[in-house]
Amino acid sequence: MVLIGPPGAGKGTQASILAAHYHIPHISTGDMLRQEVKLSTTIGRQIKDCLAAGNLVSDSMILGLVEMRLQQMDCRQGFILDGFPRSQVQAEATHALLERLAKPLTAVVQLIMPDEEIVTRLSFRRVCSECTRTYHLLYNAPKTEDCCDVDGAPLIQRADDTENSIRNRLTVYHRQTEPVVEYYRRTPLLKEISAEGEVNSITQAILSALAKVAA
Ligand code: ADP
Ligand code: AMP
Secondary structure: OEEEOOOOOOHHHHHHHHHHHHOOOEEEHHHHHHHHHHOOOHHHHHHHHHHHHOOOOOHHHHHHHHHHHHOOHHHOOOOEEEOOOOOHHHHHHHHHHHHHOOOOOOOEEEEEOOHHHHHHHHHOEEEEOOOOOEEEOOOEOOOOOOEOOOOOOEEEOOOOOOHHHHHHHHHHHHHHHHHHHHHHHOOOOEEEEEOOOOHHHHHHHHHHHHHHHHO
């Protein structure tokens, strides 16, 4: 399945819960790219500024990374794509790729969230520097200040969670990713879910939408 929605809608939060529920991998293209930056690989050095500014990396680069990832053994029973596809070109290439791999999509879950809420969500987001688990200083604070509950590693603020970058990412979302939502609206795959409210109630709404697909 694909999880799609504006930055800060809770895609990563929901994807990690759903991945544990269905025992399938959570594939976050943002996490994959940040790992390249962290390791200062050739790709990482090329995309560092692009990520910090909140622009999309090139379609060919991300398609190459996703194609390799989907061929790994842990994707045999399914996968959750978080943050991909994010442009019309990526959506069309994904369709062709998944046909070739004989792994058709079951559902595309759209998390709907108004722009005003997003700045609050993202300004207070913190992530574990080791395991990438996500926290929110107001809504989902760690038990010990600035430390991950799971591994105790320091929490950091993402380089793109600044007000300028957040605003740019919203513009990029409306311009480049909303057409992808429209692309999936023309198929039976799209499930629209409100991203406002408690994390648990959003998970329940997604699970019941997916149960209807499976039925
Ligand atoms: P995305 O992956 O869509 O960018 P995240 O899952 O990282 O979004 O969530 C953005 C921020 O909002 C994080 O700090 C997260 O802890 C918080 N968050 C996620 N879902 C909710 C929710 N339902 N209510 C309040 N805060 C939330
Ligand atoms: P995210 O973690 O999903 O918020 O993504 C963080 C950043 O990674 C984005 O602002 C882009 O710079 C880059 N990125 C993630 N996924 C994609 C994608 N599918 N296509 C292009 N760029 C991406």
